[in-house]
Amino acid sequence: MELKEITRPENLVYKRTPLMTDATLSYCPGCGHGTIHRLIMEVVEEMGIQEDTIGIAPVGCSVLAYDFMDIDCSQAAHGRAPALATGIKRLWPDKYVFTYQGDGDLAAIGTAETIHACNRGENISIFFVNNGIYGMTGGQMAPTTLEGMKSSTSPYGRNNETMGPPYKITELVARLEGTYYVTRQSVHKPGPVRKAKKAIRKALELQKENKGLAFVEFVSNCNSGWKMTPNDSNTWMEEHMFPFYPMGDIKVDGKLVQGT
DSSP: OOOOHHHHHGSSSSSOOOOOOOOOSSSSTTHHHHHHHHHHHHHHHTTTGGGGEEEOOOSSSGGGHHHHHHEEEEOOOOTTTHHHHHHHHHHHHHSEEEEEEEIIIIITTTTHHHHHHHHHHOOOOEEEOOOHHHHHHHOOOOOOOOOOOOOOOOOOOOEEEEHOOOOOOHHHHHTTTOOOOOOOEOOSSHHHHHHHHHHHHHHHHHHHHTEEEEEEEOOHHHHHHHOOOOOHHHHHIIIIIHSSOOOOOETTEEOOSOOO
């Protein structure tokens, strides 16, 4: 069989969504950001809402998200993405508005904006990537760093007695009346990728129904910050991150379904 026959459109099992630009991703090889970007753009393409979608880029690893996503985007100061998304959505209620934030941005510096946007039930989607550290700025300890987990500012491992325990902001926001759909996903294997894509689509579709805030956490690796190979970081994530941050829906249709 010749190459041109193998590469016929009907034989392709993978192709790039046209809503990802030609820019080379700046993420480390093996990082989950690129996969999550692609999933969001696939959903936007399939829903046919490219012209009506506005993304809010944060400060952190995904600061250049707007270079990779062929949609309208704006950038917020560190932690302020939910506040900016609130303003945009209130000005253009028919637009699909989402934030894309890491744990240092969302669960540390932006805690207040996150909590209040969720409590108000803003009709936006928040996509939250949790890798347990400040990935971009040197791998410092974040609020999501696990007990005993080493980081550049906790080289002997996080000590809960002196540093406080990690907190699950996703479970926290699920208990606020304003959140309608809260879930935790991952993208390290094909099966979880399919579930993550469904969660992204549900989050965006809820905006059309004006149901309130949808919050999707992605537990992801940081092989550079964790100083592991991509494969080892995925294994470490499964063994250590997932027991503390369990996968699955936490709140559906405004009702808690996990941790009640």
